[in-house]
Amino acid sequence: MNSDQQMFEHIQELKEKHNAVILAHYYQEPEIQDMADFVGDSLELSRKAAGTSADVILFCGVHFMAETAKIINPSKKVILPDMDAGCSLSDSAPPDQFREWLKQFPNHVVISYINCSADVKAMSDIICTSANAKKVIESVPKDKKIVFAPDRLLGQYMVKETGREMVLWNGTCQVHEIFSEKALVTLKAKNPHASVLAHPECDENILMHADFIGSTSAIIKYVQNADEQVHIIVTEPGVIHQMQKNNPEKTFIPLPSNTGCACNECPHMRLNTIEKIIDSLEHLKHEITLDEDIRIKALKPLNRMLEIV
Ligand code: 13P
Numbered sequence: 214m215n216s217d218q219q220m221f222e223h224i225q226e227l228k229e230k231h232n233a234v235i236l237a238h239y240y241q242e243p244e245i246q247d248m249a250d251f252v253g254d255s256l257e258l259s260r261k262a263a264g265t266s267a268d269v270i271l272f273c274g275v276h277f278m279a280e281t282a283k284i285i286n287p288s289k290k291v292i293l294p295d296m297d298a299g300c301s302l303s304d305s306a307p308p309d310q311f312r313e314w315l316k317q318f319p320n321h322v323v324i325s326y327i328n329c330s331a332d333v334k335a336m337s338d339i340i341c342t343s344a345n346a347k348k349v350i351e352s353v354p355k356d357k358k359i360v361f362a363p364d365r366l367l368g369q370y371m372v373k374e375t376g377r378e379m380v381l382w383n384g385t386c387q388v389h390e391i392f393s394e395k396a397l398v399t400l401k402a403k404n405p406h407a408s409v410l411a412h413p414e415c416d417e418n419i420l421m422h423a424d425f426i427g428s429t430s431a432i433i434k435y436v437q438n439a440d441e442q443v444h445i446i447v448t449e450p451g452v453i454h455q456m457q458k459n460n461p462e463k464t465f466i467p468l469p470s471n472t473g474c475a476c477n478e479c480p481h482m483r484l485n486t487i488e489k490i491i492d493s494l495e496h497l498k499h500e501i502t503l504d505e506d507i508r509i510k511a512l513k514p515l516n517r518m519l520e521i522v
């Protein structure tokens with residue numbers, strides 16, 4: 214198979230054959246976003262997964278996202294183009310360690326960021342995403358103590374935003390924790406009229422320079438309504454594709470990481486390719502499977518989130 218058009222047509226045929234839907238996160242390669250039936254942030258993708266009538270969900274994202282779709286849709290086949298597409302935040306909370314750690318905090322409400330495994334979700338009371346974390350935290354009665362996991366940096370930001378004390382698990386996103394403050398200050402000086410748009414998984418030293426902090430779709434919406442013509446993007450640069458498509462006249466500058474490599478690209482998200490998507494659809498692999506007991510326990514906090522916001 215060679216031309217893009219041929220590949221696209223082949224994907225359409227396979228989708229029809231299997232009654233499949235393709236969901237993609239904003240951090241996927243532009244050509245994957247363009248080929249997907251729906252592109253969104255973590256919250257929108259979970260809602261889409263909850264509402265689909267397809268028999269097969271091909272998830273172009275990372276493992277915890279596909280797993281979330283399976284928790285919500287046990288009777289559907291959920292497949293991921295590359296089973297190695299993980300997430301450093303999710304990996305930062307191994308279930309056994311998390312279970313032990315939680316024993317120190319009885320009577321706490323456990324809020325887990327959606328970037329965690331099904332086992333960790335099963336030990337949680339409510340799930341949140343970056344789009345709804347504030348509302349989820351505010352839904353917990355003020356007299357209740359809160360544990361927030363696994364993202365320490367999002368947790369720190371939320372403590373400031375909500376004024377709530379929270380016990381934080383010490384996990385981070387390998388992409389967002391290493392953005393370069395030095396490069397940001399230099400870019401701001403060179404582009405004094407640019408707005409700085411950051412994801413809340415970033416560290417405080419980066420967030421303090423931001424004009425807007427939000428989830429991937431919140432950042433995309435901000436750009437849509439903004440007067441500024443230049444935007445410094447402080448999240449995975451995959452989001453720039455939709456911004457550029459919707460605003461061809463604007464300029465987007467991705468902030469580099471402090472290591473000098475292209476580490477602002479999520480190495481897990483970027484494992485998915487068009488070729489792997491075709492292979493995945495042809496052979497209906499790699500399938501997400503879950504222990505039913507864990508799935509039922511993980512569904513409860515996910516549903517609680519979907520009911521709140
Ligand atoms: P969003 O929920 O903002 O799409 O973020 C997902 C993610 O993995 C950020 O690193």
Ligand code: SF4
Nearest residue numbers: 300301302386388479
């Ligand atoms: Fe996980 Fe970070 Fe990649 Fe998002 S960008 S999937 S949080 S490693």
